[in-house]
Amino acid sequence: MIFKGCAAVMCPPGTFSPSGAATMEYGCRPCVPSDEGGKHNPPLKKVLGSSACPGTNFVYGDLNGDGELSDREILRLLWVYTDGMNWGPDYAMWGDAGTGECLLIGVKCSDKDEVIEIDLSGATLCAESGRSSQHSQACRGLPRELGQLRKLAILKLNEQKYLRTTIPSELGLLSKLQHLDLGKSPFVVGSIPDSIGRLSSLKILNLARCRLNGTIPDGLYRLTRLEKLYFSLNSLSGSISTQLGRLTNLKEFMVSRASISGRIPDEVGDLIHLENLELYGNNLTGTIPASIGNCSSLRRIGTSGRSSVLFRDVLVSYDSLTNASCQTFSTIDCLVNCQKV
């Protein structure tokens, strides 16, 4: 049951919500009899717009009043929190709570109709607040309830130009998550939560080109299944832990222009599957560990100190050798590369 109509003004008798009415984010919840005698309930039965009900908890985001958050209700919260009305024309159904979650553009479900993938890279989250350049109430960032999508394997919210959010620590509850991508979203702020270390299935973590600060949390080094890590172009601090050696499945370690300091730990030599090591443009000191010679799969080492050379972008031009990609940067190195076209 989705509350509509009059409930949006005042909750019907025998129901309640924190604001006394149904909103975009939650409905009115029926009062649950707190004891057999029903002593506490009768007064509410004739009252409209109750904001509390003794003995009955309210679950934020609960649209149908069943006291639980379904996957659909969580997705609806995400839609409300990030100005879903302006995501784009393909995403109109997200606002209609009557449309099942597996029918929504950007959502994929398992055979058991469990949400296993959210890919909103085609939507424009928080578009209105971005255009008006004011911190709109319409953009409250990612809801922490996302952490309750327990079967989620892929979460892609990359290239969101306007999405202003922190990374909720509750995302650490997503124990099935294999791929988390918030890359190229310049208003993803705050620190990387230590709870990220609880994403025990994670293989790909892309937080590059965000606006993250703080250190690389120790929790990260518990992600022993991690294969690709992208932290480049952030304002991090601190150094790379010697625990790096625990990430033995790592193939790509890209932490360039991320303001990190300290030494490259000798344990980098334990990463025997490492193919790509990019650490250019940081404040690293010390020596290049000889143990890197153990990384027999290594194809690329980029530890340049020069921050003005966008190593990765140059690589793009290098691989594709198109003039178009060369227009994005201006170093002579690039021009020289382009001459090979």
Added chain:
Amino acid sequence: MSDIFNNRLSGQLPESLTQLVALQILHVKSNRLTGTIHPDFGRLPFLTWFDVSTNQFHGTIAESFGSSRALRDFRVGGNMIHEPIPKSLCVNTNINGGLTRNYGCDGVLCPLGTYTEQGHAVPPEGCKPCPDGQTTIYLGASACEAITDVDILAMYYNVMFGTSPNEMQRHQWKDPEGDDWCTWKGITCDNNGEISAIRFPLLGLDDPDGY
């Protein structure tokens, strides 16, 4: 982003890196790396992009780089490299965007007395001659400098004792960036503090009069 710092990695390029047979790119530009450039890097079969520019490497470029078939970018400017450059590199038109086609060896490293920001010839003018009164000491310079007496002493220091501090101490030579070179053993200055004589006791050139 304004709070970006350069890496300041020091020490040598570990020789173990030459064992990485899959290596395609080694890009360690703009650090403070020292030592020589190991010839085995030139033998890595897939090494395409080798950029060790703007460090403190010394010595020569090994012939092996000239024989590489994979090499496309070879950036070694801004170090302390001296002659000779392998002829095979100077005629390898695969490297550095074919700069060697027009510029020969200059497409690898600018010759003495010339410079470019990259340390190799860049169109349209190629390697630029140093301004009057300035020159370069090494190949592939990114800037020219005025060479003073004490710079020449520093070169002597580097060539003779450079990696051997013990030798330095034994002969009481101090940091060539210091300003009291007149007191170094073997150095004689005139009344103006200008170096008037150098004696080379190790080479048997010792002249008891200091001239």
